[in-house]
Amino acid sequence: MVPSSRDILLFDLDGTLVDSAPDMADAVDAMLVQLGKQPVGEARVRDWVGNGARRLVMRALTGDMDGEVEAARADQALTLFLEAYRAALCVRSRLYPGVREGLDALRGAGFRLACVTNKPELLAVDLVNQLGLAAHLPVVVGGDTTAERKPSAQPLLHALRQLDGSPQRAIMVGDSVNDISAGRNAGMPVYCVPYGYNHGMNIRDAGADAVVDDIMALYRLLGSASERSPSQLHGTGGMG
Numbered sequence: 716m717v718p719s720s721r722d723i724l725l726f727d728l729d730g731t732l733v734d735s736a737p738d739m740a741d742a743v744d745a746m747l748v749q750l751g752k753q754p755v756g757e758a759r760v761r762d763w764v765g766n767g768a769r770r771l772v773m774r775a776l777t778g779d780m781d782g783e784v785e786a787a788r789a790d791q792a793l794t795l796f797l798e799a800y801r802a803a804l805c806v807r808s809r810l811y812p813g814v815r816e817g818l819d820a821l822r823g824a825g826f827r828l829a830c831v832t833n834k835p836e837l838l839a840v841d842l843v844n845q846l847g848l849a850a851h852l853p854v855v856v857g858g859d860t861t862a863e864r865k866p867s868a869q870p871l872l873h874a875l876r877q878l879d880g881s882p883q884r885a886i887m888v889g890d891s892v893n894d895i896s897a898g899r900n901a902g903m904p905v906y907c908v909p910y911g912y913n914h915g916m917n918i919r920d921a922g923a924d925a926v927v928d929d930i931m932a933l934y935r936l937l938g939s940a941s942e943r944s945p946s947q948l949h950g951t952g953g954m955g
């Protein structure tokens with residue numbers, strides 16, 4: 716039985732469900748080479764993912780987390796990146812261990828699941844399909860679906876509207892401070908996995924309500940909480 720208080724789970728995509736950095740890094744490097752620049756490689760790109768494609772491209776062009784370039788240059792680079800990425804979206808990307816089993820178990824227990832990512836919506840939907848998760852994640856909200864992306868609450872609330880849900884019934888599950896802020900802004904608890912992309916920082920220091928080793932561990936945590944008492948699972952609207 717699903718806990719009556721929190722029966723909706725909003726999942727981040729990159730770094731939480733899928734290790735997509737290898738394909739993103741290949742597309743970033745293809746873009747850089749087309750612009751006559753040196754490729755940067757996967758390790759750098761891992762630290763740069765999570766704030767949307769445009770920010771990723773600006774980080775790659777400047778080598779700086781907060782780097783800015785003029786709009787026309789960013790537009791041109793973004794077009795090249797998206798072309799390369801769309802053409803090879805799911806070549807080396809892999810689900811993290813425990814994801815398919817965990818989502819199966821959560822679905823089987825009656826949770827309703829959605830994806831809220833800063834990836835452009837079309838790419839996110841395509842990737843979810845290619846990974847065979849379309850049935851698990853019937854709602855996919857991307858970084859360009861609403862006017863603002865995470866850490867704004869907008870995309871989370873948009874997903875909840877499509878599920879006829881509310882923040883009181885939901886938990887955000889992610890891998891970065893961006894997901895934690897988005898969940899806070901939307902008024903819901905945030906559980907994090909420790910293996911994703913958190914800009915080189917340890918997620919255990921970032922203030923999540925819980926850190927779960929993987930999505931199967933999330934299922935075990937929510938399952939055992941629901942057996943104890945629904946109200947113990949953040950049922951009173953508290954944040955932790």
Ligand SMILES: O=C(O)COP(=O)(O)O
Pocket residue numbers: 727728729730764765766767768831832833834835865
């Ligand atoms: O920054 C991105 O492109 C996507 O990142 P997210 O799936 O972790 O939100």
Ligand SMILES: [Mg+2]
Pocket residue numbers: 727728729730731765889890891911912
């Ligand atoms: Mg992420």
